[in-house]
Amino acid sequence: MKNINKIALIGGVVFAVFDAICAFLAAFALQPFVAFWVAIAHVKLTGVGIESSVTPSTFLGGIAITFVIGFILTWIFVWLHQKFCCTPETK
Numbered sequence: 001m002k003n004i005n006k007i008a009l010i011g012g013v014v015f016a017v018f019d020a021i022c023a024f025l026a027a028f029a030l031q032p033f034v035a036f037w038v039a040i041a042h043v044k045l046t047g048v049g050i051e052s053s054v055t056p057s058t059f060l061g062g063i064a065i066t067f068v069i070g071f072i073l074t075w076i077f078v079w080l081h082q083k084f085c086c087t088p089e090t091k
Helices: 004-028 030-041 056-084
Strands: none
Touching: 004 030, 004 056
C-alpha cells in the first residue's frame, strides 16, 4: 500500500486552503461571495441579515478544523480505494 498518511496530508492542506479562500472572500467581498453561494445552492436568501464575522481566531480555527476533516476524509477515501480497487498483483 502507498503511504496513506502523506496523501491524506495533501488532502488536509487542500481543504485548509479552500477554507482560507472562503474566509478571505467572506471578510473582504461578502456580497459577491453570498451571491456566488446563492447561485451554487439554488436558494433565495430573503430577510436574512448578512454580516461577516471573520476574526483571526475564527480564521485559524476554521483552517485547523477543515484541515483535520480533509485529512480524515482523504485518508478514508485512499484507504478504501487501495483496499477495494485493485487486484493484489497491481498494488
